[in-house]
Amino acid sequence: xxxxxxxxxxxxxxxxxxxxxxxxxxxxxxxxxxxxxxxxxxxxxxxxxxxxxxxxxxxxxxxxxxxxxxxxxxxxxxxxxxxxxxxxxxxxxxxxxxxxxxxxxxxxxxxxxxxxxxxxxxxxxxxxxxxxxxxxxxxxxxxxxxxxxxxxxxxxxxxxxxxxxxxxxxxxxxxxxxxxxxxxxxxxxxxxxxxxxxxxxxxxxxxxxxxxxxxxxxxxxxxxxxxxxxxxxxxxxxxxxxxxxxxxxxxxxxxxxxxxxxxxxxxxxxxxxxxxxxxxxxxxxxxxxxxxxxxxxxx
Numbered sequence: 001x002x003x004x005x006x007x008x009x010x011x012x013x014x015x016x017x018x019x020x021x022x023x024x025x026x027x028x029x030x031x032x033x034x035x036x037x038x039x040x041x042x043x044x045x046x047x048x049x050x051x052x053x054x055x056x057x058x059x060x061x062x063x064x065x066x067x068x069x070x071x072x073x074x075x076x077x078x079x080x081x082x083x084x085x086x087x088x089x090x091x092x093x094x095x096x097x098x099x100x101x102x103x104x105x106x107x108x109x110x111x112x113x114x115x116x117x118x119x120x121x122x123x124x125x126x127x128x129x130x131x132x133x134x135x136x137x138x139x140x141x142x143x144x145x146x147x148x149x150x151x152x153x154x155x156x157x158x159x160x161x162x163x164x165x166x167x168x169x170x171x172x173x174x175x176x177x178x179x180x181x182x183x184x185x186x187x188x189x190x191x192x193x194x195x196x197x198x199x200x201x202x203x204x205x206x207x208x209x210x211x212x213x214x215x216x217x218x219x220x221x222x223x224x225x226x227x228x229x230x231x232x233x234x235x236x237x238x239x240x241x242x243x244x245x246x247x248x249x250x251x252x253x254x255x256x257x258x259x260x261x262x263x264x265x266x267x268x269x270x271x272x273x274x275x276x277x278x279x280x281x282x283x284x285x286x287x288x289x290x291x292x293x294x295x296x297x298x299x
Contacts, residue, residue: 005083006028007198008028008080009025010024013044023038023047028094030091034074036075040079053198060077060078093149103154107153119180119236125221135153138152138193140156155186159182164178166262186214186243188211189213209250211243218237238256242254243263
């Protein structure tokens with residue numbers, strides 16, 4: 001592989017038996033990711049102490065990873081150098097293949113479907129200015145599902161549309177609350193995950209996580225909306241708190257309302273089905289072990 005720009009993570013730096021240093025980790029560009037190992041002394045010296053993802057220029061040979069149990073390929077890097085700060089490396093970030101502008105229009109139409117004026121005003125208050133710009137750019141995760149620029153917007157709209165499809169066949173559901181809950185369930189990820197190289201967790205992400213961050217953002221916005229009822233505030237906050245489904249998956253409370261159950265399962269369906277779309281490594285029969293799910297899926 002000739003020299004090209006990629007994103008690099010160092011996962012291990014260590015000394016060989018002869019005392020020389022080597023590094024292992026991942027390299028990535030929008031086409032995918034691959035493990036790498038490097039023994040070149042000058043290259044190793046440049047990157048061995050890195051603690052976060054960085055843009056680099058790298059070259060080397062693609063070969064079988066002899067430590068892998070499933071025949072994966074790796075890059076034997078013979079050259080690594082850091083890209084100078086300030087250079088535009090946005091082309092290295094994975095980006096949604098969907099039409100972002102179309103998804104923005106879908107989102108706006110979903111907000112317009114909310115009939116309760118205070119609830120609709122709350123959504124307008126939250127999804128505006130810098131928050132809106134961050135929301136439409138952010139990934140939905142650091143890894144596993146929708147981990148690319150525009151992923152949060154794509155995931156959120158798809159969850160809302162799935163939730164509404166469920167609502168259409170169910171009686172006695174607060175449709176407005178389902179729309180608002182679906183659109184807000186992952187709002188905290190705008191605080192939790194950076195949209196810059198590496199999609200690293202922010203201080204808020206480490207200290208609070210996206211569920212708590214989302215609740216705080218909604219609580220703050222709700223205080224700015226006149227006539228926003230206490231009942232709707234509690235119902236909406238409950239959806240955000242419970243959208244992971246149960247405590248073992250990170251939610252502080254379990255789903256206790258119809259609307260919360262619908263948003264949870266719409267979120268779950270979208271995240272799980274995305275695994276089939278994003279899986280590239282598979283055997284001859286189409287089976288692949290999925291790390292997020294923890295079992296084999298056929299793609």
